Amino acid sequence: MDPFSDVTQLPDEFDGQVRLFPLPGMVMFPHAMQPLHVFEPRYVEMLRESLATDQLITMATLLDSASVADPASPPIARTVCIGKIVSHAELAGDRHNILLVGVRRAKIRRELETSRPFRSAQVDLIDDFYLPAATDQRNKLKRRLLTSFGKIIPPKAGSQQSLHDLMAGQMGVGPITDIIAYTLPFEPEDKLKLLEMSDVDARAEQLIKLIDRGEIELQSVSSSEKEVDLQEHAQPPSRNQFPPPFSVN
Known part of the structure; x- marks a missing residue:
């Protein structure tokens, strides 16, 4: 059973118009979960519109803007x-x-x-393609x-068991x-290339190449992100569950 099936369906009336939330260095992927701390007035307005309608916000990656x-x-x-x-929690100070x-x-x-203070766009959906x-x-x-x-994740209690469970489980490639x-x-350039790929098998092969080239240094990640657990990332949260840390706008 797909653990995301109850939360990842687009509305039937989705027409391809999206609200854009650009962030530097951020490449969001389907099936992943991203906490965000929203405080800038234009994005607060975006959030309010989203909560009142389709609950959708589209994450975009800011490119180098030095000569814009x-x-x-x-x-x-x-x-x-x-x-x-x-999940949404309103804090003091809007x-x-x-x-x-x-x-x-x-x-x-x-x-x-x-005329709204945030950017919006017309998009075409990219469907996953599985070569028969x-x-x-x-x-x-x-x-x-x-x-x-499994060769690069930091050792932690239960990490190998989590990988074993994923290998034996129903979650797809x-x-x-x-x-x-x-x-x-x-x-970000490597992540964007993976995000662009609709062929699931080719995407997995490309990811294996990126991992196996040996350039990943997980020690550079914040302490809250070092302990990577796919099972944790793969579980849709309850409405009351809200784990930090948050990315800020």
């Missing part, structure tokens, strides 16, 4: 991730903590003219991916690839 003519609209990567709010779960890949077709001829080899690919991942790609500290 219009600093109010710095360039963003064209591939984005539509996220759904699964500040908000939210938790997003990634729902779908999408590609910006065009940004929209708007590779079906028989997919379990082997899943095992190879988790084996590579697509969600596992997305969660690992989101979790590990690759360069």
Whole structure:
């Protein structure tokens, strides 16, 4: 059973128009969960509109804006991730903590003219593609991916058992690839390439190459992120569950 099926469905009336929340260095993936601390007035307005309607916010990656003519609209990567709010807590001073779960890949077709203070766009959804001829080899690919991942995660109680459970479990290559790609500290360019790939098997192979090239230094990640646990990332939170840390806008 897909643990995300009850929270990751787009509304039936979804028309491809999204609210954009650009952040530097942030590449969101479907199936991953991202805490956010929202306080800037334009994004508070975005949040209120989202909560009142479809609960959707689309995470975009800010690109280098050193030579941008219009600093109010710095360039963003064209591939984005539509996220759904699964938890919200309003704090003093019109500040908000939210938790997003990634729902779908999408590609910006065009940004929209708007009178609202935040950016919006028309997007085309990117569907995962599973090559039928590779079906028989997919379990082997899943095992190879988790084996590579297992070699680099910091040791912690239960981590190997978690990997064993994932190997034996029903979670597919697509969600596992997305969660690992989101979790590990690759360069944004590498993550964006993975986000752009619709072929699930090719995406998993690319992720294995990135892991096996040996350039990941998990020690550089904050202490709260060092202990990587795919099972924890893979469980949709309850409405009252709200784990820190939060990324700020």
